[in-house]
Amino acid sequence: MKITSIKSHVLRYELDKELGYSQQYYKHRTAHLVEVETDEGITGWGECFGPGNIALANKYIVEKVIQPLIKGDDPLKKEYIWHKVYNLLRDSGQKGMPIQALSGIDIALWDILAKKSNLPLYQLLGGKTNDKIPVYGYGMMLQKKTVDELCDLFKNEANQIKEKNFKAMKMKIGMGPKEDLKLVSSVRDTIGSEFKLMVDANHAYNKNDALYVGKGLDEMNIYWFEEPVAPEDYDSYKELKQKLKTNIAGGEAEFTKYGWNQLIKNNCIDIAQPEVCGLGGITEYLKVSALAQSNFIPIVNHVWGSAISVAVNLHLLTTLPDMPGGLFPTKSMLEFDTTEKNIFITDLAEEKFSILDQVKNKNGFASPLENIGIGINPNKDFIKKYEYNG
Ligand SMILES: [Mg+2]
Structure with missing residues (x-):
């Protein structure tokens, strides 16, 4: 099995009212989904933490930094991929955005493994x-x-x-x-x-x-x-x-x-x-x-x-x-x-x-979903409607 592509989808919409926490107020809700495709037709989904425009920076890391490192690799080799990416990014970020970006990809690889195994993730x-x-x-x-x-x-x-x-x-x-x-x-x-x-x-x-x-x-x-x-x-x-x-x-x-x-x-x-x-x-x-x-x-x-x-x-x-x-x-x-x-x-x-x-x-x-994989597959039209590219 081979990874054929890794795509990021940053979603965003405006809230009715501004909300905040001790560091800032915000007017938009964001989410950053990661889609990993394989040559066997199984697609895995993951998500990266990182609100607001940080998600856009993470999208760049997912697609332009990490994707070239692991495209063609076997998605079931999660440990190998994790350590390969971490090791190659180590000098530029042991915390923060590179690790957030890697997180979404890793979750998608688990979704792929669970789908291939025909089992719910748990x-x-x-x-x-x-x-x-x-x-x-x-x-x-x-x-x-x-x-x-x-x-x-x-x-x-x-x-x-x-x-x-x-x-x-x-x-x-x-x-x-x-x-x-x-x-x-x-x-x-x-x-x-x-x-x-x-x-x-x-x-x-x-x-x-x-x-x-x-x-x-x-x-x-x-x-x-x-x-x-x-x-x-x-x-x-x-x-x-x-x-x-x-x-x-x-x-x-x-x-x-x-x-x-x-x-x-x-x-x-x-x-x-x-x-x-x-x-x-x-x-x-x-x-x-x-x-x-x-x-x-x-x-x-x-x-x-x-x-x-x-x-x-x-x-x-x-x-x-x-x-x-x-x-x-x-x-x-x-x-x-x-x-x-x-x-x-x-x-x-x-x-x-x-x-x-x-x-x-x-x-x-x-209780968790009993569907195979993570159990959630995003609706593509929904993604299209809320996708945000900055
Ligand atoms: Mg907290």
């Missing part, structure tokens, strides 16, 4: 350890509003997420230490003291401000404090982890087993959030997962992007063992977008795929 990853995965809703994004206005919006949104049956929810913070505590406290009051609530600062803080916020969170029964400080600031991560009761979560901006090894060795996190579409694909995710498991760090995948990313993550999560296991283990969760209708999730696939319906009908749980 069977190749070890089979199911859990039939259904609890789903948490992320939403409550920042907007250009005052803190008081945002408190009202967040309360509303928190109620909606709860009503949709999600098992837990996550809100953005990063407006300033005092403002953040006000925001979190208003959501906490709205949903009750026991509902599982997480907060995400997207590395808005230095260590001392993060400590101030974290101490406030410690009093509000918050399940995790995500990306409190810059991803490369291992020392602050370590200190926060030691001093705060609230779990420290992170890793969405960490890459490959090499980067993850440092994050884990430096004792930075209580909860690992690997991003399969960014850290190097499924081939590398499995190694990062083994690293986290061997250090007894629970994994709750970071999920961003289209239905492809959601479907892949369901396959990964369904095969992930409970850590450490028992009659009443703390389960991993699927992260799911609850902001205004995300058509890249709801309308992309040829197959029927609705997490929202599953969450609603299965009391907050979702």
